[in-house]
Amino acid sequence: MIESKMDLSNDVAIVTGATSGLGWRFAKVLAAQGAKVALAGRRVERLQALAEEITADGGTALSIPTDMSDMAQVEALAATVEDHLGLPTILINNAGIADGQLATKMDIGFMERLIAVNLTGPFLLAREVAKRLIKAKQPGRIVNIASIAAYNYDGNGAALYSTSKSAIARMTETLAVEWARFYVNVNAIAPGLVKSEMTDGMAQRMQAGDQAEDFAAHTKRGRVPTPDWLDSTLLYLVDPASHAVTGTVIKIDDGQQDR
Numbered sequence: 001m002i003e004s005k006m007d008l009s010n011d012v013a014i015v016t017g018a019t020s021g022l023g024w025r026f027a028k029v030l031a032a033q034g035a036k037v038a039l040a041g042r043r044v045e046r047l048q049a050l051a052e053e054i055t056a057d058g059g060t061a062l063s064i065p066t067d068m069s070d071m072a073q074v075e076a077l078a079a080t081v082e083d084h085l086g087l088p089t090i091l092i093n094n095a096g097i098a099d100g101q102l103a104t105k106m107d108i109g110f111m112e113r114l115i116a117v118n119l120t121g122p123f124l125l126a127r128e129v130a131k132r133l134i135k136a137k138q139p140g141r142i143v144n145i146a147s148i149a150a151y152n153y154d155g156n157g158a159a160l161y162s163t164s165k166s167a168i169a170r171m172t173e174t175l176a177v178e179w180a181r182f183y184v185n186v187n188a189i190a191p192g193l194v195k196s197e198m199t200d201g202m203a204q205r206m207q208a209g210d211q212a213e214d215f216a217a218h219t220k221r222g223r224v225p226t227p228d229w230l231d232s233t234l235l236y237l238v239d240p241a242s243h244a245v246t247g248t249v250i251k252i253d254d255g256q257q258d259r
Contacts, residue, residue, distance in 0.1 A: 009034035017095030019046035021196030025227035031059035038081040040066040068121035078128035093122040093144040118164035139183035146190040176247030185246035192253025
């Protein structure tokens with residue numbers, strides 16, 4: 001259950017990677033607070049299903065099929081949102097793909113796609129949203145989804161994924177500085193292993209068929225978080241009351257990783 005905690009009825013939010021997992025949950029949470037939500041992702045039927053679910057709950061949602069590896073589509077996304085819903089004031093840069101592969105085994109084409117989806121696309125979209133906010137002289141909140149993998153890597157696969165998420169963390173810090181004078185806040189969430197479609201697939205590749213929930217026995221607390229455990233952090237970062245918080249990366253790994 002998503003309980004309304006703040007009034008985002010004057011906000012327009014973009015959520016990328018909204019077809020499953022964290023993105024699906026983030027979109028639902030923001031819509032429950034009253035934000036008009038633009039849903040971006042590649043799977044059209046999943047976007048439409050989410051839009052219908054949000055609408056049935058009394059919210060406003062617009063599905064915009066978007067491939068984050070296609071820079072023309074990424075660049076057009078913010079303009080489409082502004083034309084149909086209004087000026088985007090919240091961006092959740094959630095889209096990403098995992099690799100689970102050793103660096104020496106990776107295909108170059110896949111490497112290029114991963115960097116496009118995980119880094120270049122989010123950077124470009126953040127820029128497009130910021131440009132509009134700066135022109136309109138309006139404050140905004142950008143939340144990038146990094147990963148605890150940006151800080152911890154065991155050497156068993158996903159080196160490029162970890163690298164891309166480290167870049168997202170640093171991108172958050174640098175853009176926060178560049179846009180501070182325009183009151184565009186840029187923060188990030190770095191989740192640990194969270195139950196989702198992407199982490200299930202990554203776990204299967206890395207552990208020869210094990211499901212993600214099997215990792216619960218190997219965590220310090222004997223559990224794997226679900227997407228709703230990130231609700232409070234997401235709401236904290238998009239809350240207008242958090243206007244002084246920018247350039248911050250919040251780790252949420254439930255104590256999974258060694259420091």
